[in-house]
Amino acid sequence: MIRSLLLVALASAALSLLNCRAASAADALLIENVTVLSPEQAQPRGNRYVLVRDGRIAAVSDRPIEAPGARRLDGTGKFLTPGIMDGHVHVSDAIGLPFGSTDPAMGAMEKQFLVQQPRSYLYFGVTQVVDLINRPARVAEFTGQPQHPDTFRCGVAPVVDGYPLVFMEPAARYAQFDDYIYEPANAGKHPLPAGADPAEHTPEAVVERIAKSGAICVKTTLEDGFGDRSDWPLMSMDTLRRLRAATKKHGLLLLVHANALDMQRKAVEAQVDIIAHGLWNWNELQVQPGIPPAIAEHLRNIRGHGIGYQATLRVIPGVTDLLDPTLLDDPAYAKVVPPAILKWYRTDAAQWFRTEVFGPKPDAAAILNSRRAADASWANSEHGMRALRYLYELGQPLLLGSDTPSAPTYGNQPGYDTFKEMQLMSRAGIPLTAIFAAATINNARAYRMEKDYGTVEKGKIANLLLLDANPLADVDAWSRIDRVILHGEPIDRESLAAH
Ligand SMILES: [Zn+2]
Numbered sequence: 338m339i340r341s342l343l344l345v346a347l348a349s350a351a352l353s354l355l356n357c358r359a360a361s362a363a364d365a366l367l368i369e370n371v372t373v374l375s376p377e378q379a380q381p382r383g384n385r386y387v388l389v390r391d392g393r394i395a396a397v398s399d400r401p402i403e404a405p406g407a408r409r410l411d412g413t414g415k416f417l418t419p420g421i422m423d424g425h426v427h428v429s430d431a432i433g434l435p436f437g438s439t440d441p442a443m444g445a446m447e448k449q450f451l452v453q454q455p456r457s458y459l460y461f462g463v464t465q466v467v468d469l470i471n472r473p474a475r476v477a478e479f480t481g482q483p484q485h486p487d488t489f490r491c492g493v494a495p496v497v498d499g500y501p502l503v504f505m506e507p508a509a510r511y512a513q514f515d516d517y518i519y520e521p522a523n524a525g526k527h528p529l530p531a532g533a534d535p536a537e538h539t540p541e542a543v544v545e546r547i548a549k550s551g552a553i554c555v556k557t558t559l560e561d562g563f564g565d566r567s568d569w570p571l572m573s574m575d576t577l578r579r580l581r582a583a584t585k586k587h588g589l590l591l592l593v594h595a596n597a598l599d600m601q602r603k604a605v606e607a608q609v610d611i612i613a614h615g616l617w618n619w620n621e622l623q624v625q626p627g628i629p630p631a632i633a634e635h636l637r638n639i640r641g642h643g644i645g646y647q648a649t650l651r652v653i654p655g656v657t658d659l660l661d662p663t664l665l666d667d668p669a670y671a672k673v674v675p676p677a678i679l680k681w682y683r684t685d686a687a688q689w690f691r692t693e694v695f696g697p698k699p700d701a702a703a704i705l706n707s708r709r710a711a712d713a714s715w716a717n718s719e720h721g722m723r724a725l726r727y728l729y730e731l732g733q734p735l736l737l738g739s740d741t742p743s744a745p746t747y748g749n750q751p752g753y754d755t756f757k758e759m760q761l762m763s764r765a766g767i768p769l770t771a772i773f774a775a776a777t778i779n780n781a782r783a784y785r786m787e788k789d790y791g792t793v794e795k796g797k798i799a800n801l802l803l804l805d806a807n808p809l810a811d812v813d814a815w816s817r818i819d820r821v822i823l824h825g826e827p828i829d830r831e832s833l834a835a836h
Contacts (some may be wrong), residue, residue, distance in 0.1 A: 365390045366799070366825050369376040370439050371412025373397060374809060375419065375793040376770075376778040381809065387417060389799040392824035396795060408796045409696045410827055415819060418773070419791055420464025420486075420800035422780040425613055425647050425738030428454060428468050428488070429475035433682060433747030436691060449675040451478055453835045454751050455485030457673035459821050460833040461752030464800035465780075465790055467491065469556050469592065469613065469740075471516060471547075477524075483829065485702065487800065491554035491592055492547030494540070494580065496520045496572045498527040499558035500594070503569050503739040516543045518557070518580070522573045540576055544583035553784065554590035555580070559600040577607040590784065596652075598622070598635060605638045611645035611783060613738065617653065617721035628727045636724060640731040645783045647738030648725040652753050653718040655741075658748030669816065672834045673753045682747050690745045706812060722765035729767050735775040736783050737762075756816050763812040770809060799825040 366389040373385040388396040388404055396402055430436075431450035434443055458466060466486045468476050471493040480488050494516050495502050502510045502517065511530055513516060519529045519538040529535055536542060547555050557580060561567045572580070584591040590610040595601045597618035604612050616636070622629045628636070639646055658664050665682055674682070681687055729735060739758040742749035762772050781791030789798045801822040806814035820827045 347834070364392070364405035364825065365404055366410065366822070366827065367402060367407040368410045368412045368417060368801075368803070369401070371417045371803070372417055372807075373417050373793050374773070374807075376774045377792050377794070381807070382418070385417070386410075387412075387793065387801075389801075389822070391827040392799055392826075394793065394795050394799050397466045397793060405479070408827075410803065410820070412803060414805075416804040417793060417813070418802045418804060418808065419777040419793055419797075420802055420821070420823075421755060421776045421815070422467075422737065422784075422790060423458070423463050423739050423741070423758075424459075424467045424611075424736055424780045424784060425469055425649060425739075425740045426429055426466045426751070426755075427470045427742060428466070428479040428751075429470050429472045430742070431678075431744060432742045432749060432751075433678075433687060433690065435686075436745070436762065437549060446675075446678050446681060450678055452482060453673070453675050454748045455479055455482045455765045457751040457753065457835065458486045458755070459484060459752070459823065459828065460818075460830060461756045462802045462815060462821060463752050463755050464817050464821065464823055465489070465577070465786075467554070467784060469493070471514060471552075471674050473550060484823065485834070486823075487790075487798070489553050489786075490551075491556040491590075492516055492543075492550055492552040492652075493815040494547065494555050494557045496527075496540075496544050496557075496570055496576070497523065497529060499570045499572070500558045516547055518543055518572065518576060520570065520572055520576055522576075527570045533712075540580040541583045544580065544589065546585055548587035548589055548721050552589065554592050554610075555584050556592040558594040559603050560594060560596075561600065571834065574603065574606065581607050582607065588731060592801050596649075598632065601639075602635060605642060605644060608642060609644060611640070611647060612734070613647050613649070614652065614740070615646070615648035615721035616724040617717045619720050623717075623720070628723060631728065632724065636733075637731060638731045642727060645736050646725075646733060647730060647736050647740075648721060648762065648765075649740040649743065649758070650718065650721055650725070650740055650765065651739050651741070651749060651758045652743040653714045653721070654757075655743055655749040655754065656746050657714050657718075659688070659746055660695065662708045663836050664748065669756075670750060670753060674747075687747065698829070724762070725762065726766045729771055734779045735762070735767065735771055736787075737772075737775040738780075738782055759815055760812055769812060772812060773808060776815075803827075 364552040368387040373382045386398045386402045388402050431447040464486050468490040526620050562569045592611045592613045593604040593609045595604045596614040598620045739755045778791035781787040803820040806817040807816040818830045
């Protein structure tokens with residue numbers, strides 16, 4: 338947090354120097370005659386006047402406000418909401434590009450992607466993000482772009498050889514993730530890497546380092562394998578409890594990657610703050626209709642312990658979308674993907690991850706198999722939707738987290754995917770008011786930022802959206818954005834599009 342606040346402060350200082358403006362009058366913005374939607378209010382409030390000064394909301398009134406010198410925005414017929422917060426993103430990688438390529442053309446595309454990425458979030462109204470991968474230099478590159486959402490991050494604390502380290506070459510694992518935790522119970526098969534000091538890799542030492550790095554949260558993983566696998570090493574309950582205690586001591590939130598029933602049960606037992614994925618792997622209960630009693634009991638435990646739950650409904654469709662021949666033709670998709678990268682996504686070389694997951698094309702049997710795999714994935718995804726709906730019915734405050742990108746799939750794109758996550762929540766039967774709260778006040782509360790974000794109220798940071806349609810009438814209104822207001826600065830939506 339300290340790091341990102343510092344960057345925000347430096348960036349705004351640089352902006353005011355550039356503009357050579359007197360701070361008070363020229364930095365004020367008056368939005369007139371607008372319908373205000375704020376999640377703490379049961380009803381929309383029409384004909385409101387909202388004054389923004391120095392990047393914060395200074396007044397919300399039902400009468401015209403005198404503000405000489407303020408810039409004015411006519412809000413007639415429009416809707417003013419808080420900006421969207423996506424509580425689960427990863428900004429480190431250029432999506433879909435092969436890892437570790439030395440081809441200069443790939444390097445150029447990666448650069449283009451990283452420059453466009455923060456603007457893509459803003460294009461879809463996402464004004465706050467939480468990055469859940471521990472690569473501070475990449476996050477700094479994201480916030481180094483002139484226009485970017487307010488950005489917060491978690492430090493990642495996986496167990497030695499566990500997920501996601503299991504996907505990396507042993508030699509490269511610990512260069513990228515040096516805040517790994519040594520699990521004595523796994524000592525035989527998963528010893529500490531040569532030369533590492535065990536005292537540096539206890540839960541306490543790791544959390545202390547992460548706290549010093551400016552992160553607001555620690556994310557660990559409970560994942561014993563995707564699909565049929567269940568042989569990846571896990572943290573013991575004892576270590577997980579120590580991690581819980583250490584994060585509390587440093588005032589950090591504890592997030593856990595877990596999407597299977599057995600893994601999520603451990604997360605509940607350890608009383609984590611937020612489970613960073615929906616429950617779509619129901620283990621042996623997979624074939625049962627509705628909500629099987631054991632699933633219901635687990636979801637009631639999540640609710641009962643006040644544990645946050647990010648449904649991340651886009652994880653599976655983000656991969657199966659690679660089989661959708663129309664994906665790259667979606668005009669909204671082109672708004673967030675630079676043209677050269679969009680062109681490259683259409684090439685055979687860009688299908689490397691699809692081939693890895695679904696097998697090669699164009700052999701007919703392979704296509705059939707890949708369809709079967711996609712159908713099976715979709716069945717899983719629908720479990721996640723059922724679980725989410727059940728939690729909603731229990732009164733759980735839902736959270737918005739898209740997990741963009743959840744894999745090296747170009748099916749997940751920044752901002753675009755956050756919007757699709759909201760559409761999927763709607764498809765899962767979640768009412769529009771609950772989706773609105775998930776995207777705004779609930780995320781702000783879950784990340785302990787409600788002082789600054791989540792509502793249209795005096796004193797909050799003026800990260801706002803001026804919409805052409807009512808998002809409490811239609812979820813698609815979240816993509817009918819007239820202007821994105823970032824720290825009081827109105828930005829034309831189309832100026833944020835990729836070009
Ligand atoms: Zn993730």
